[in-house]
Amino acid sequence: MQNEKCQIPLTMVGEGERVKLCGVNAGRCLQCRLASMGLVAGAEIQVVRNSFRGPFVVKVGNCRLILGRGVTHKIMVE
Amino acid sequence: MKKITVALAGNPNSGKTTIFNNLTGTRQHVGNYPGVTVEKKEGVCRYQEYEIKIVDLPGTYSLTAYSTEEIIARNFIIEEKPDVIVDILDASNLQRNLYLTTQFMELGVPLVLALNMADVAKARGIKFDLEKLSHFFGAPVIPTVGNRGKGMDELLEAIIAVATGKFKKKHMPINYGKELENEINNIEKIISEKKKNECRKYGARWVAIKLLENDEEVRRLFNSQEVLSEVDERARRLEKLFGDPPEIILADRRYGFISGACQEAVRSTVESRYTMSDRIDSIVTNRVLGIPIFLGLMYLVFQLTFTLGDPPMGWIENLFGWLSEIVASWWPAGSESALKSLLIDGIIGGVGGVVVFLPNILLLFLAIAVLEDSGYMARAAFIMDRVMHKIGLHGKSFIPMLIGFGCSIPAIMATRTLENEKDRLTTILVTPLMSCGARLPIYALIIPAFFPTKLYGPMLWTIYVVGILMAIIMAKVIRSTLFKGASTPFVMELPPYRLPTLRGILIHVWERSWLYLKKAGTIILAISIVLWAATNYPKKSVYEHDYGKMLSSIETEYLNRVGSLGEKLGVTLDPQVMAAILEGDKDALGEISTRKNLLDEIVRMESLIQEAKKQFMTTIEVQGIEEGTAEYRSLQDQLANTLEKIKGNNPKVYDAVIAYLEEIKPQYEERLMEIENQKKAEELAYSLAGRIGHLLEPILRPMGFDWRIGTALIGAFAAKEVFVAQMGIVYSVGEADEESETLRKRLQASYNPLIGFCIMLFCLISAPCMATIAITKRETNSWKWAMVQLVGLTVLAWIITASVYQIGSILEIGFK
Ligand SMILES: Nc1nc2c(ncn2[C@@H]2O[C@H](COP(=O)(O)OP(=O)(O)OP(=O)(O)O)[C@@H](O)[C@H]2O)c(=O)[nH]1
Ligand SMILES: [Mg+2]
Numbered sequence: 001m002q003n004e005k006c007q008i009p010l011t012m013v014g015e016g017e018r019v020k021l022c023g024v025n026a027g028r029c030l031q032c033r034l035a036s037m038g039l040v041a042g043a044e045i046q047v048v049r050n051s052f053r054g055p056f057v058v059k060v061g062n063c064r065l066i067l068g069r070g071v072t073h074k075i076m077v078e
Numbered sequence: 079m080k081k082i083t084v085a086l087a088g089n090p091n092s093g094k095t096t097i098f099n100n101l102t103g104t105r106q107h108v109g110n111y112p113g114v115t116v117e118k119k120e121g122v123c124r125y126q127e128y129e130i131k132i133v134d135l136p137g138t139y140s141l142t143a144y145s146t147e148e149i150i151a152r153n154f155i156i157e158e159k160p161d162v163i164v165d166i167l168d169a170s171n172l173q174r175n176l177y178l179t180t181q182f183m184e185l186g187v188p189l190v191l192a193l194n195m196a197d198v199a200k201a202r203g204i205k206f207d208l209e210k211l212s213h214f215f216g217a218p219v220i221p222t223v224g225n226r227g228k229g230m231d232e233l234l235e236a237i238i239a240v241a242t243g244k245f246k247k248k249h250m251p252i253n254y255g256k257e258l259e260n261e262i263n264n265i266e267k268i269i270s271e272k273k274k275n276e277c278r279k280y281g282a283r284w285v286a287i288k289l290l291e292n293d294e295e296v297r298r299l300f301n302s303q304e305v306l307s308e309v310d311e312r313a314r315r316l317e318k319l320f321g322d323p324p325e326i327i328l329a330d331r332r333y334g335f336i337s338g339a340c341q342e343a344v345r346s347t348v349e350s351r352y353t354m355s356d357r358i359d360s361i362v363t364n365r366v367l368g369i370p371i372f373l374g375l376m377y378l379v380f381q382l383t384f385t386l387g388d389p390p391m392g393w394i395e396n397l398f399g400w401l402s403e404i405v406a407s408w409w410p411a412g413s414e415s416a417l418k419s420l421l422i423d424g425i426i427g428g429v430g431g432v433v434v435f436l437p438n439i440l441l442l443f444l445a446i447a448v449l450e451d452s453g454y455m456a457r458a459a460f461i462m463d464r465v466m467h468k469i470g471l472h473g474k475s476f477i478p479m480l481i482g483f484g485c486s487i488p489a490i491m492a493t494r495t496l497e498n499e500k501d502r503l504t505t506i507l508v509t510p511l512m513s514c515g516a517r518l519p520i521y522a523l524i525i526p527a528f529f530p531t532k533l534y535g536p537m538l539w540t541i542y543v544v545g546i547l548m549a550i551i552m553a554k555v556i557r558s559t560l561f562k563g564a565s566t567p568f569v570m571e572l573p574p575y576r577l578p579t580l581r582g583i584l585i586h587v588w589e590r591s592w593l594y595l596k597k598a599g600t601i602i603l604a605i606s607i608v609l610w611a612a613t614n615y616p617k618k619s620v621y622e623h624d625y626g627k628m629l630s631s632i633e634t635e636y637l638n639r640v641g642s643l644g645e646k647l648g649v650t651l652d653p654q655v656m657a658a659i660l661e662g663d664k665d666a667l668g669e670i671s672t673r674k675n676l677l678d679e680i681v682r683m684e685s686l687i688q689e690a691k692k693q694f695m696t697t698i699e700v701q702g703i704e705e706g707t708a709e710y711r712s713l714q715d716q717l718a719n720t721l722e723k724i725k726g727n728n729p730k731v732y733d734a735v736i737a738y739l740e741e742i743k744p745q746y747e748e749r750l751m752e753i754e755n756q757k758k759a760e761e762l763a764y765s766l767a768g769r770i771g772h773l774l775e776p777i778l779r780p781m782g783f784d785w786r787i788g789t790a791l792i793g794a795f796a797a798k799e800v801f802v803a804q805m806g807i808v809y810s811v812g813e814a815d816e817e818s819e820t821l822r823k824r825l826q827a828s829y830n831p832l833i834g835f836c837i838m839l840f841c842l843i844s845a846p847c848m849a850t851i852a853i854t855k856r857e858t859n860s861w862k863w864a865m866v867q868l869v870g871l872t873v874l875a876w877i878i879t880a881s882v883y884q885i886g887s888i889l890e891i892g893f894k
Contacts (some may be wrong), residue, residue: 004811005351011210023322023327024326026328026567028292028323029144029323030142030328030567031144031323031325031326032291032325032329033140033142033144033569035177035325035326035329035330036139036140036142036177036178036329036570037139037174037183037569037571038174038177040326040329040330040333041322041326041330041331042330047855048359049354049363049722051365053365053464054365054463054464054467055460055463055464055568057359057363057460057572060096060174061173061174062170062171062202062571063169063171063174064313064355064569064571064572064574064665065569065570065571065572066456066459066460066463066473066565066568066569066571067466067567067568067569068463068467068473068568068569069125070568071567071568071569074567
């Protein structure tokens with residue numbers, strides 16, 4: 001499901017913005033783990049905290065997740 | 079009684095343990111962060127004619143396990159096949175929670191769904207159509223509020239209905255779409271022929287799906303190369319078709335199913351908005367303020383530990399003082415008895431010394447309970463992630479470290495939530511550097527003995543921060559030498575803040591305090607007795623000096639001086655009678671007829687002088703007047719005036735009485751004490767503890783420690799609190815005066831603040847207690863790491879403490 005629009009890593013998304021997840025560029029293991037926590041293609045994500053260093057906080061549904069920088073590089077959004 | 083086995087499963091932090099506690103009446107640990115439970119726990123609940131065995135499992139997001147505690151949950155569900163699985167769902171966050179449910183459906187196990195946190199969902203305006211949910215998922219759906227015990231009977235009814243087959247609905251397998259279903263069917267066919275047993279046990283469809291998902295555990299089960307390459311071939315074909323590996327497509331479809339179901343059965347009337355949690359987070363997790371706020375909160379806790387803990391500590395201290403007086407009164411004054419010494423020096427001095435610090439322990443655990451229940455724990459992990467990242471770990475490692483402030487044992491268990499083996503080992507090795515509750519009594523003993531009141535809080539805080547810094551530095555060292563390599567990605571759920579319930583907090587605190595008292599009454603009592611014996615035996619029978627002779631010569635000299643004093647005044651009396659009169663013995667006075675007036679005058683004057691001095695002392699003590707102040711000087715002048723007036727009555731008698739009170743008597747007593755102490759010291763040095771202590775002196779010297787501290791440190795390896803107990807024992811066995819001076823005063827007299835600080839430093843860093851070493855062995859499954867921890871930390875402690883002491887000595891910091 002890699003398409004043209006799906007090229008922005010989550011790292012680039014600013015605080016407060018809402019985006020739609022479209023893919024995870026990671027090993028199968030991490031992909032599955034993220035999926036079980038609600039981060040699958042099509043999920044609506046709101047970035048709660050992105051302070052350009054250190055980890056992220058995103059909101060998926062009613063749940064907040066902390067994502068390390070390493071992970072957010074791999075999450076692609078549109 | 080019919081027996082049913084039930085497993086409580088679900089996402090982390092969804093309230094499984096809360097419900098477990100409700101159903102079984104136990105008090106397992108509950109906290110508001112993911113990963114509280116890391117071990118399965120069993121309990122029994124009797125309901126109607128059923129005996130229901132309930133198993134609380136660690137939380138997990140899916141049946142594909144990544145970390146130790148998830149493996150425990152998964153294995154129980156898959157291998158032990160409980161009669162019913164109660165899937166505890168966080169109703170305020172249903173879609174994500176239902177993902178695990180779909181996996182249970184695949185497994186085909188009898189299910190009950192508990193919509194827990196129904197209160198939170200209601201507050202957020204989420205409404206559920208229970209009928210429809212039950213229809214989609216083929217299981218009874220029961221709303222519950224775990225922390226208020228609501229819905230428990232309904233839950234039990236549902237469990238029984240499912241277990242007995244009264245509940246008829248069955249869940250339909252999720253339809254994954256034509257292509258996937260085709261492949262699943264094909265794989266099912268292949269494995270049903272090859273692995274009949276496994277398929278019967280787990281269900282062929284489930285095994286087929288797991289194989290497609292590349293689940294390592296299941297693949298290990300099917301180590302037939304033929305089957306696996308066949309599966310891989312099909313997986314590749316699917317990946318080409320969809321552009322994603324099969325497990326992702328499966329996950330997609332599951333979420334598709336869930337969102338379809340939720341669209342029909344869940345109504346959300348309120349748009350999600352900026353909540354209180356968000357508002358608090360915007361301050362607490364601020365990039366700049368986060369760490370200062372964390373350190374500030376810590377400081378507040380330690381300040382409170384002292385200010386609030388001190389008064390009740392005084393009460394307990396008095397209680398034990400009173401107790402030892404009572405015990406002492408069972409024996410005639412001045413007599414020596416092994417049993418008396420055991421009771422007073424060993425048990426009251428040792429165990430009592432530890433129990434005294436209960437208020438501090440209570441306050442510390444109160445703070446930890448608030449930390450765990452409020453939701454701040456996960457924020458601390460977030461805040462520290464940047465620091466932890468620099469040392470090759472990530473924020474999640476900070477949670478076990480924080481738990482370590484309470485006790486290293488649950489802290490080391492909590493590392494199970496770390497997915498990466500290297501992260502986990504590193505965290506286990508450094509966790510004991512986080513100062514645990516058992517070390518608090520040591521600090522609470524030492525700090526007030528050597529530092530001014532206003533430094534109590536800051537000192538304690540410094541020690542804890544030194545612990546954190548040491549842990550971070552050591553982690554860095556370990557991570558870049560022993561365990562090189564990248565850390566796993568950091569993903570963790572951030573729970574909403576919850577107002578801790580009074581009941582929850584009280585239970586926490588009560589449990590820990592009870593544990594502390596129990597420890598004091600068992601392990602510490604036993605070790606105290608052993609240490610008391612080691613400090614008392616073997617008894618010395620031949621002394622290096624003839625103390626009897628020394629004592630009697632001091633006595634003679636005293637009597638001589640008293641006699642000549644009397645002569646100067648013109649009384650010729652038996653010096654012994656004269657001494658008795660001066661010592662205030664009324665009977666001695668009564669028997670004498672000559673020079674009665676003069677003697678009366680002496681006694682009267684003596685009491686007047688003592689009265690005046692006593693008044694001066696009490697005023698100073700009560701009002702807390704410090705030496706050198708103007709107030710002090712004016713009181714001194716007042717005293718001098720009073721004395722002058724007394725002197726005016728009869729200067730000759732006055733001078734004689736003063737000579738007795740200020741020279742003859744104190745000098746006599748001091749020399750007596752000196753000899754007694756010298757004798758005790760010789761006895762102590764001869765005892766087992768003394769010999770071991772002296773043997774260790776070459777190692778202890780560089781750190782400024784004497785052999786007494788040495789023996790206490792050895793005892794501390796059994797349990798850290800023993801340090802305090804043993805110091806109490808050594809000093810009450812080793813000092814002659816029966817007046818129970820507090821241990822702190824004795825320490826003050828023997829050591830200086832630099833040594834005090836070094837004691838704390840060494841206790842902080844050195845080998846953790848025996849139990850910690852044992853748990854490290856269990857969790858790492860090897861003696862090697864346990865020994866590395868033991869030896870490594872002790873050597874580290876020695877190097878650091880010795881350097882601090884040596885440098886401090888050169889610079890003369892912290893000398894009296
Ligand atoms: N508001 C509300 N809070 C709840 C409810 N049930 C549990 N809690 C709280 O949720 C938090 C988590 O509870 P636990 O029972 O420890 O959760 P768990 O599922 O055992 O968590 P893990 O062991 O980490 O998997 C605690 O702070 C509970 O007090 C509920 O129905 N409503
Ligand atoms: Mg739990």
